[in-house]
Amino acid sequence: MSGKVFLSFKKVSKYFPGVIACDKIDLDIYRGEVHTLLGENGAGKSTLMNLLYGLYHVDEGEILIDGSSVSIHSPGDAIDLGIGMIHQHFMLIPVFTVLENIILGQRSGKPPLLQLETFRRQVSEVAGRFGIDVDLDAVVEDLAVGMQQKVEILKALYRGARILILDEPTSVLTPQESQDLFRMLEDLKKQGCTILFISHKMIEVMQISDRITVLRDGKVIETVDRHKTTPRQLCTLMVCRDVSFEIEKEESDPGEEVLRLEGISLQNKGGLFLLRDISLRVCAGEILGIAGVDGNGQKPLAKVISGLQKPGSGDIYMFGQNITGENTRSRIEKGLSYVPADRRRDGLVTDFRIWENCILEIFYTKPFTRGFTLNARYSHEFARRVIREYDIKTPDENVPVKNLSGGNQQRVVIGREISKNPRLLLVVQPTWGLDVAACEFVYNRLLEERNKGTAILLISTELEEVRSLSDRLMVLFKGEIMGEVDPRTVGPAETGLMMAGEKRDKSIPVV
Numbered sequence: 001m002s003g004k005v006f007l008s009f010k011k012v013s014k015y016f017p018g019v020i021a022c023d024k025i026d027l028d029i030y031r032g033e034v035h036t037l038l039g040e041n042g043a044g045k046s047t048l049m050n051l052l053y054g055l056y057h058v059d060e061g062e063i064l065i066d067g068s069s070v071s072i073h074s075p076g077d078a079i080d081l082g083i084g085m086i087h088q089h090f091m092l093i094p095v096f097t098v099l100e101n102i103i104l105g106q107r108s109g110k111p112p113l114l115q116l117e118t119f120r121r122q123v124s125e126v127a128g129r130f131g132i133d134v135d136l137d138a139v140v141e142d143l144a145v146g147m148q149q150k151v152e153i154l155k156a157l158y159r160g161a162r163i164l165i166l167d168e169p170t171s172v173l174t175p176q177e178s179q180d181l182f183r184m185l186e187d188l189k190k191q192g193c194t195i196l197f198i199s200h201k202m203i204e205v206m207q208i209s210d211r212i213t214v215l216r217d218g219k220v221i222e223t224v225d226r227h228k229t230t231p232r233q234l235c236t237l238m239v240c241r242d243v244s245f246e247i248e249k250e251e252s253d254p255g256e257e258v259l260r261l262e263g264i265s266l267q268n269k270g271g272l273f274l275l276r277d278i279s280l281r282v283c284a285g286e287i288l289g290i291a292g293v294d295g296n297g298q299k300p301l302a303k304v305i306s307g308l309q310k311p312g313s314g315d316i317y318m319f320g321q322n323i324t325g326e327n328t329r330s331r332i333e334k335g336l337s338y339v340p341a342d343r344r345r346d347g348l349v350t351d352f353r354i355w356e357n358c359i360l361e362i363f364y365t366k367p368f369t370r371g372f373t374l375n376a377r378y379s380h381e382f383a384r385r386v387i388r389e390y391d392i393k394t395p396d397e398n399v400p401v402k403n404l405s406g407g408n409q410q411r412v413v414i415g416r417e418i419s420k421n422p423r424l425l426l427v428v429q430p431t432w433g434l435d436v437a438a439c440e441f442v443y444n445r446l447l448e449e450r451n452k453g454t455a456i457l458l459i460s461t462e463l464e465e466v467r468s469l470s471d472r473l474m475v476l477f478k479g480e481i482m483g484e485v486d487p488r489t490v491g492p493a494e495t496g497l498m499m500a501g502e503k504r505d506k507s508i509p510v511v
Contacts, residue, residue: 005067006031006194007052007163012061014047017403018395021047023218024061029163029196032189036197036205039215040238040435041407042393045198048215049165052196053085054078065163084156085165090148094141098134099123102155126158131187145293146177153184157193164188165196170204173293175463175496182208200435202231203464214238239437249447252471255284257320258424258455259305264314266300266479274300275311275479282424282455287446289470289487290459293499297479298459299341302428305457306338307331318424332361335423339413339430341459343406347413350402354394355383357401358416382419390415391441407434418445425449428459443469463492463499477501 007029014022022044029035037045050056052063054072062069065081072078078085092101103119120136127134132154140148149169156164166185170178185195185208199205205212206226213223214237221237264278275297282288292298303309305316307328316324318334332338340346348357359368359379367378383397390411394404401409414430430446431439446469450456460466467473467487475482475498483504485495498504 004031005029006065008064009048010062010064012048012051012063013059014044014051014056015059018399019403020218022051025215025218025220027213027220027223029194030211031194032192033210034185034189034195034197034208036199036209036212037215038199038205038212038234038238041411041438042217042405043215043238043435044218045215046167046406047218049085049167049196049198052078052163053083053165079159079161082160082162083165084153084159084161084163085167086149086152086156086169087167090152092140092148092151094139096140097136098138098140098143098151099136101140101151102136102158123154123158127154130154130157130191132157132184144177145295146173146180149173149177149181150184153188157188162192163194163196165198167198168200169197170199170201175492176500177293178204200431200439201462202234202436205234206231216240235436238435247443247447247468249469250451252286252450254286254471255453257281257283258318259457260317261305262315262317264301264304264311264316266304266309266312273479275304278314278479278481280474280481282457284423284455285450285453286471287450287456287458287469289466289473290457290476291463291466291473291495291499292461292476294461296499297476298428298461300479301476302338302340302426302459305426306336306340329361337417337420337422337425339417339425339427341428341432343409343413343432348401348409350409351400353398353400354387354392354404354412355380355397357412358383358386358397358419360416362420386412386415386419389419391438407438410434411438414442414445418449422449422454425454425456426459427456429461430458431460431462431465439465463495467492467495475499475504 005028009025009027012022012025025048039045047056051058052072054074054077057073063072064070070081072081099120102123108115109118123136132150134147134150134154140151169181173181189195197208209226211223211225212229212234214221214234216238259282261278261280264275265273266275267273278301280288290298300309304311307326315322318331323331344350359382362368363374368375380397387394387397392408392411394408401412410432430442434442446456458466458469470487472484473487474484475495477499482498485504
């Protein structure tokens with residue numbers, strides 16, 4: 001880190017209807033540093049980075065690079081200025097090779113000839129310069145998730161990125177892959193790359209950052225040196241109160257069996273197994289965790305349990321009844337609540353208002369309906385209660401959900417599902433996009449539900465989260481259970497190996 005200012009935001013503001021997302025932000029970023037942005041949901045972190053990458057336009061203020069004011073109206077402008085963004089969900093074409101993905105959209109020097117070997121030589125030179133070892137002829141869909149992320153970074157570097165924006169980059173990685181990423185970022189930093197890092201994981205923030213800027217309500221609160229602060233101090237800056245990092249839970253006292261899967265398998269149209277011989281059981285008053293890197297069968301498993309997809313073989317039992325052929329509404333009426341991984345696609349109707357989203361699955365039941373008419377007064381009261389209890393940042397319940405930040409959208413889904421007093425709670429990625437204080441709140445609510453006797457199946461790619469909350473833990477890899485462990489006695493290293501495909505021989509048997 002040189003200590004020389006390379007990138008500056010000067011009185012930068014961004015407004016949305018009824019919301020000041022960024023409020024006169026002043027921020028200096030040094031050349032060759034890892035600079036982390038921290039803040040609650042809706043604090044302005046992602047909005048500020050989207051302004052830098054040209055996904056949003058600056059309403060007031062200016063952005064300077066190397067002391068010169070720049071105009072960024074599109075991602076194309078950002079790329080031309082040497083800015084690259086590594087999105088949480090990779091922007092790669094699975095059936096293309098690594099080389100084809102990297103050069104996609106680039107102009108040939110001798111059109112209409114592709115000059116593939118020229119591109120190969122150029123990409124290889126960039127990869128060698130930055131120490132990125134990747135097979136350019138490998139098909140992307142055949143690569144591990146961590147390697148795909150390296151391809152995204154190489155693509156940005158090949159296009160001349162001097163500034164790299166990484167938004168929650170470890171959310172799809174195993175612990176080992178996360179450490180590989182951090183080593184790569186250290187190497188890039190030494191070669192002069194400036195890295196802007198957004199993360200809610202305090203452990204990795206303290207490991208990788210040089211400096212940390214805390215935002216609150218669209219304003220910069222403070223910028224601190226990593227060596228001169230602590231996670232507790234950072235959390236206090238973020239939310240103006242102490243946040244507990246320890247999840248304290250009572251010993252579970254499992255009751256009756258609520259959910260049982262026997263030999264569930266599912267194949268796609270090409271015959272590839274999405275799920276292979278899945279058997280598990282969840283009892284009242286316990287949390288069964290399913291760990292695994294994203295894309296290893298979590299979504300198909302959740303869809304099969306929720307009734308959105310029928311399994312190819314096997315049986316599903318709820319409260320002792322075979323419900324394999326029953327639809328989603330029937331399962332909800334039996335006591336299922338479902339928090340999906342993709343809130344925007346599967347959990348919300350974003351054009352609907354908050355109160356309408358709060359009653360999506362129960363609008364036809366009493367007291368939400370009276371005869372053939374909707375009980376609007378009760379529906380609004382219910383939504384206001386969810387907003388209040390789950391601290392959703394909104395002027396009122398009539399705001400369209402699409403106008404909320406991602407974290408507040410997640411709170412709407414979680415609040416709605418828990419407020420239905422479920423008997424079985426299927427939760428996938430419950431804290432995705434939530435800040436540390438909101439995570440603490442969700443963890444406490446899940447444990448409250450468990451202590452009330454709710455059966456909870458928790459599917460999460462956040463290893464520490466699922467280890468800390470679960471009474472029993474299973475690991476899913478390529479649609480297959482690698483084994484079951486006691487999270488109190490089996491550490492993250494061994495669990496991480498299972499997430500990478502290593503079966504555990506001495507698993508706890510499924511009764």
